[in-house]
Amino acid sequence: MKEMIRYSFRDDYSEGCHPSVLKKLEQTNLLQQIGYGDDEYCNEAKEIIKKQINNKNADVHFVSGGTQANLLVISSILKPYESVISADTGHINVHEAGAIEATGHKISYAVTEDGILRVDDIKTIIEEHTDEHMVKPAMVYISDATELGTVYKKNNLMEISKFCKENNLMLYLDGARIGTALTSVYNELTLEEVSNLVDVFYIGGTKNGALIGEAIVINNDKLKENFRFNMKMRGALLAKGRILGIQFLELFKNNLFFKLAENSNKTAQKLYNGIKELGYEFVVKPEANLLFPIFPNNIIQKLLNNYRFHRIKKINNEKSIVRMVTSFNTPETIIDEFLNDLKKIT
Amino acid sequence: MKEMIRYSFRDDYSEGCHPSVLKKLEQTNLLQQIGYGDDEYCNEAKEIIKKQINNKNADVHFVSGGTQANLLVISSILKPYESVISADTGHINVHEAGAIEATGHKISYAVTEDGILRVDDIKTIIEEHTDEHMVKPAMVYISDATELGTVYKKNNLMEISKFCKENNLMLYLDGARIGTALTSVYNELTLEEVSNLVDVFYIGGTKNGALIGEAIVINNDKLKENFRFNMKMRGALLAKGRILGIQFLELFKNNLFFKLAENSNKTAQKLYNGIKELGYEFVVKPEANLLFPIFPNNIIQKLLNNYRFHRIKKINNEKSIVRMVTSFNTPETIIDEFLNDLKKIT
């Protein structure tokens, strides 16, 4: 439904795409191309991504959304009796309507405070699984930025990567928000470094300026074979695959992808600082473009006159946790307005 | 890869979309909307479609592709031990990499000559399945236009619909090419009539002028509950669902959808007549925008210098079946050129 409000902080996919992406779709629109992602735009976009991660042997595949990418990658890697390890807050564990289980696999999850999985969490799960009466954990799933808006630090990711290699676990990074992770002020990693440390990951376009589209990057040779069969079987092979390639081509030329993510981060930090100064607490300190402030319930009611955001959890009759998200297109002026409004009613 | 040729008759998804679709995407691009298909464009497009089928109680859902629509609808309806009946040539039976089976269901298929399923085919399959040692056929899948370019006649569809109702079988119509079916010169049905005769069907956008997008229409109340859970679980719920609604809105305003299909049919019939006049045979008489002429192998080699099409099957050392497809954007002049070229080398 139409939003009769000033601004929605509900998510980073409330707008369409960056205008130059649409322009590129227009320029190429009526040129005939081979279907199903074998077109020249997809090929060119793959080359650019492979150059940016500095791995010319990587396989790159474009799909339309994050849940699709996750179920596709995980189900293509695991044997029937194998499970994937995740943080409790992992997108696959909470917000995909059982998509992973629907492909036959258990998610073995660890409870974390900040959405960040650590080697000890993984180790505990591995040690609990001792024989054929239990699933066999064979893969680790992490999200960066996490669903709580935190980002992986270099050390942490290196330790996980090392542990996975030593324990024969595949490491998969869900990069729905890898753009804001890598441009966060707390970031310590490059795209190339992240890519080097994982077996497979995806670069999220939908939440960072594309209409749709995620780029799955497979580094580990063992995972490459017949991936397109899996894509077709899961309904993930678009007939006009070109529209995914064209968008990534545009986003990764001239670093548009990272510039857009920087806007999300910048406005998020501004929002965070402003809310904090007014004395409100946060569930975790936001490091990317997701914020979880705790507001009194009456303040929330007033804010809802002009703004939109998710009310995540009622803490008690006094206050609740809300989720606010900034996007590639969030104007700084709207942050100012919001903070003014909040100040008035505080 | 880039096509260094005059024209590709490979399929009806070699181009992007009709320009006015892109324009509409542009006009609405930066307006904030609710995600996951709850936006105002989706809602408006749903209303238009419900008006066109004259069923205000229908549920309409937009997804990105045909295989996704098929696996989603079929798996949401069948109980674990139930199967779906299809023609041997059915898209689900041949060209979806086992997508239906991957959701746990057998396809019970009948061999047909023209891709059209008839009541007797269905009856035979039903009668062969007598007890719990066999799957229980519970659904009939038909494609209109069929994968062989033929279209269902009114009588045939009415008989199937009646038989399904009497035998407690759900009837599902794959309308990837329902545009060219309903605008075929052989057509005897309206969209409303088709909709009335089936429990669920989808209107194919991808192969008729959209960038991506199929509109699933659920008429049978029993199939409506919690469909969005299935969509999310199968990775079919796009965050920016708006882009599907916007496209269908544009296609169904002013009948653009049917005008585009008419172009596919007109150029297909012209191509058919021209090839036939030159003395070539066809596997079946084309009624929509798919043609299956039989050409000598040396003629095929020569044609491939300037054109693209699929070589479906080698009949013998002399000749082969090829598949040619026209689209919403195929110019009549290209048909003239092709027929001239073919005449020269015949």
Place this chain on the structure above:
Amino acid sequence: MKEMIRYSFRDDYSEGCHPSVLKKLEQTNLLQQIGYGDDEYCNEAKEIIKKQINNKNADVHFVSGGTQANLLVISSILKPYESVISADTGHINVHEAGAIEATGHKISYAVTEDGILRVDDIKTIIEEHTDEHMVKPAMVYISDATELGTVYKKNNLMEISKFCKENNLMLYLDGARIGTALTSVYNELTLEEVSNLVDVFYIGGTKNGALIGEAIVINNDKLKENFRFNMKMRGALLAKGRILGIQFLELFKNNLFFKLAENSNKTAQKLYNGIKELGYEFVVKPEANLLFPIFPNNIIQKLLNNYRFHRIKKINNEKSIVRMVTSFNTPETIIDEFLNDLKKIT
């Protein structure tokens, strides 16, 4: 491998079956019967069970094992996107190698201290699942006796049953050890009462004196349709289904089933009292035939010279949790011997 030891407390399936069960198999052995569970013994056994639960409308089906019963019942009831609620220690959640997830369903679990699920646990999970981005919990799974050797009290089961009815949740009771649950000194329920409170449950034969066999009892009419199709599809329909019927016939004539369970409980309580008197602690107070004493590691080493049991978890360098199980065939004298041995080395 052969056990060169005095006694194994490893589990309640280390022996074959009660001798009278084998005798009955012998008496009926060469009489011809209809296959797949439609024989006269199965029919007779079903009637006896239906009489005992006082529900002549129940459907009874025999299958070979507990994991099979669980995956069969759960997958036959849930829609693709639905999940089952369990205690964290639930057999389906830990010890079935992902059998439930392999049928496509998530287990939503609550952490409990004693393996007993309570209404508040269920309520919390229900409240966390709000929309189509999450699975839809539609079923509650409880085990009685639990995997920790505790049993459900009347009040607790009645509350769960009521909550499930009010919230449209199916209630399924895993009765792998329902024999020892119902004959526990802590028991407050009859078989009929348990049956009345749940939609579906199974009576475990394997762990209570049968060679193999579990009797699935379906009370809720909605769950009955075509269950045999599911059985066949999951490989659970034995050609010589008679051998399951014959065993249940023997076990439920003259209450043999409950007499055997009483022996398991009696020896378990004797073992518990003896160990407790020697000053050892238990993880939970045992109410059925599973015991979880905490022993010093050196004591464990010495006991292993003559006995077998599972070492569940190392608490620290000093002591560990072990699991001891008594069976229908455990002699009281062996308990005396064990306690004497333990006393000597304590």
Place this chain on the structure above:
Amino acid sequence: MKEMIRYSFRDDYSEGCHPSVLKKLEQTNLLQQIGYGDDEYCNEAKEIIKKQINNKNADVHFVSGGTQANLLVISSILKPYESVISADTGHINVHEAGAIEATGHKISYAVTEDGILRVDDIKTIIEEHTDEHMVKPAMVYISDATELGTVYKKNNLMEISKFCKENNLMLYLDGARIGTALTSVYNELTLEEVSNLVDVFYIGGTKNGALIGEAIVINNDKLKENFRFNMKMRGALLAKGRILGIQFLELFKNNLFFKLAENSNKTAQKLYNGIKELGYEFVVKPEANLLFPIFPNNIIQKLLNNYRFHRIKKINNEKSIVRMVTSFNTPETIIDEFLNDLKKIT
């Protein structure tokens, strides 16, 4: 239900087991053993089978039934997008209620006249599957004896084996009736030879004198890893696995297994010859213990007064195909009686 008739030729599982099998169960009944197939009887039985096939590196696993063996083996080998090739009459394709598809895999089948798959059938299917829009056939399933009572000849099996190796296809033989296949007068193969020619197969106990039980034999090293995880996950790991080992131990000591099969074959051939002499035709010439005579409908009615068999298919108002099966326990005298009765009413 009780059979108030002289004899049932309905199938080869109407009786219990050979008496010496029950005796062995009795002798070992109360000795404690490790659960889940790690007992000494299973181990001993495995050694005997490995000796008989002359492959000490084989892995042997016991499960309770044929459908379970099939779904377990096939699903453990295939990748999600891979299919299994079968004859149209294959048990997995017709009589397992979609068990294979329920694990996610398509069956690509060839129409045969006699239930025997030939290299050309396989080749045709392979050649039709050219790209990622179709499933990828990766396995060949054959039954010996077939569901039509025919047996594989040496040449045929060697050719299939060779073709599979050359084309990277796994070869799996369903040996539900391997006993009668190998003791057929038409047989040209030893158990060792069959084993050498396939990657994996199972030896059917249920239809040849056991109460329950099939022995899966894995020769190909690639298929061995973690098979027990798959078993547990599919509900195929019996707690008292010993009862499977004990039976195979008894059946394979002193060649009891083959002697029992010989009785099935001898009585089947006698039945075949007698019926043929009376002028009746058969669908195919029976080579093992399944017969498909064609009888006039009125003759069938009369026979049903004293005998049982399956009426497979009504050919027309005059006559029908019936299925008759002999077993390890069918007496020759009953064949004489039946033939006399048939002679009288012919």
